[in-house]
Amino acid sequence: MGAECGDYVSRIYELLDGELDDTGRAKLxxxxxxxxxxxxxxxxxxxxxxxxxxxxACEHAPDTLRLQILQRITTVRVTQVHIQEG
Ligand SMILES: [Zn+2]
Structure with a gap:
């Protein structure tokens, strides 16, 4: 990742939350x-x-659920890397 990436990554959350204006969205x-x-x-x-x-839908996900999701995403990412390398 480049030096400016941290800045963009933090804006990804804003984009997904619909908090970015048109200019910010286009830049990202x-x-x-x-x-x-x-x-x-x-x-x-x-x-x-x-x-x-x-x-x-209406409450914050419990930590255990969030952990399960993160683990699943990690698995997906690892699988994708293997596919790309293979
Ligand atoms: Zn970047």
Whole structure:
């Protein structure tokens, strides 16, 4: 990841929460297009958010559930890396 990536990664959450304005969204989108690690991060956050919303629509997900989701995502990521390398 580049030096500016941390900044963009923190904005991914804002994007997914619908808190970014058009300018911020376009800037982040442009970065995601040319930065695969950040795009990865975006995909993972998007999946995580969807899973949490689906499993618990009105309350915060309990820590155990969040851990399970994170473990599943880690597995997905490892699998993807293997596919890319293989
Ligand atoms: Zn980046």
């Amino acid at each position: 989108q442009a970065h995601l297009d040319e930065c695969p690690p950040c795009l990865d991060e975006y995909e993972l956050d998007r999946i995580l958010k969807t899973l949490v919303q689906r499993s618990c």
